[in-house]
Amino acid sequence: MARDKRRLGRGVAIVGAGMSSFGTRRDVTNRELFAEAFADMKPSVDKGFDHQDIEALYVGNCGAEMWESQSVMGNLCADIIGLTPRPARKIEDACASSSVAVRDGLIAIASGLYDVVLVGGTEKMTNLSVNWTTMALACGSDTTYEGSVGFTFPGLYAAMATAHMHQYGTTHADMLQVAIKNHTNGALNPKAHFPMTIKDVMDMRTAKAKEKGQPVPAWTDEMEFLNDPRYNPVIAWPNTLFDCCPVTDGAACLLLVAEDRAKEFTDTPIYIIGTGQASGHNLHDRDTLTSIPAAKAAAAQAYDMAGVGPQDIKIAEVHDCFTIAEIMAIADLGFFPEGKEAAAAAAEGITARDGAKPINVSGGLKCKGHPVGATGAAQMVELFQQMRGEAGERQVATDIDLALNHNIGAHGTTAVVQIYERR
């Protein structure tokens, strides 16, 4: 029988973290985005480090074969930042690629093989048209039984939303409240793809209409704007444009070291005290359509290893690729009961930046952007900065000794949950 309790062979700490700007990035490739993240990470290692210290590289990348017609992304990233001949590898697990890369790097250190490892991810997604990008993303479904019968990614999460609405009475307004919250957070993140509140978006649209001499729309509030199909069209019913994360270019990376060497690099390392990963069935094969079983399994592993519970976590970055995904995530992680409470959390302000349980203070995938192979590592960059009090304008006021990230691969066929501690 498999063991229930899992422990790392030795402790591992994050001593540096950085990311590229997220957005539509013209004239750069995946490896150059990764180099930008690496350059951003370097000054975050307070006491500095030598290139020679890095013993291996693990890079998450979901689809450069499709978007860039380029494989071997691990080696290309090693080459551009000057790590050759160190071993480098690319890890693909759809939208969880970089969390799995971080976890594999962590396991390599915990095994005793390496002391210092560079981990992260990169994704250049804006090279293809909307139609081909939809197709590329849908390759993360089971293309035999899901993609080929017509499911897209917005569509798979939309199906979960209809089941959630049917079972719990969740409304589209509940979902849109997640978008409003995450745009409020992301407006303070200079690296976000769309650093704007929904109100900012409304003002921009109004100004554009005036400029073009078109009838000036008059919305009384954010919800009225979001319910205006001329400005927020349906993508996959009930998912509208503002329920969906954008298609984003970006990269992120972290420097991981063995716990006993952490203080050589910084006085304030962030320790990874819990890690969990699980796989899951196709959507139609699951016992439930209103939660993600792999996320629950990964969370249980991470909480068990860390010896903490959901109530101990001060802030979390969760996988809000679609608004309904955040509603399911905060229940799967045990922060809220599944159903009404989780659906109402954003509207009630509990998950706001100044709420009792701040969720996605970076802006989340929704506003910061979702370069699929870089997303998990970028969640960790945010937590690293927040836990060290280095998040600038969007710094959460509470002292954050424990934080968590939740990263879903595809529609829940992979899930990674990790817990971080500042001592």
Added chain:
Amino acid sequence: MKEIPFTIASFNNYLTERKFMASKCESCGALWLPPRPICLNCKGDDMAWTELSGKGTLVAFTVIGVGPMPMIEAGYDRDNPYCVGIVEVEEGPRISAQILGVDVSHPENITIGTPVVADYVERGSWHFVEEVAKARKVYLAFRA
């Protein structure tokens, strides 16, 4: 029917014959749709093909205007969206399929619990390379 392997190709061949087939575990009786070669319940691999009634119920759905390439090639777009969903067949298991015969212009009126029956549609194949994608195949669908 044991001579027919429990593969995706066999399932597709049955669909081409307009037959809706599942695999049944001879050891524990569990029914698998889409068909599986290994039973997830008892991990046995002694399977038999069994034909389904084709009757089912809609349990989740969406209406899509921007589909993957085979749906675009089939003529679907923002002005001509399609419904896709998950159907629970009366024998128990669930499967994903296009849902025909519902009012895609008013998705708010499509309801979970709607009874549906198996149907079949022909489209191009799932592939990035055109010479592979142009091969026509029969796919499972359901009609309300």
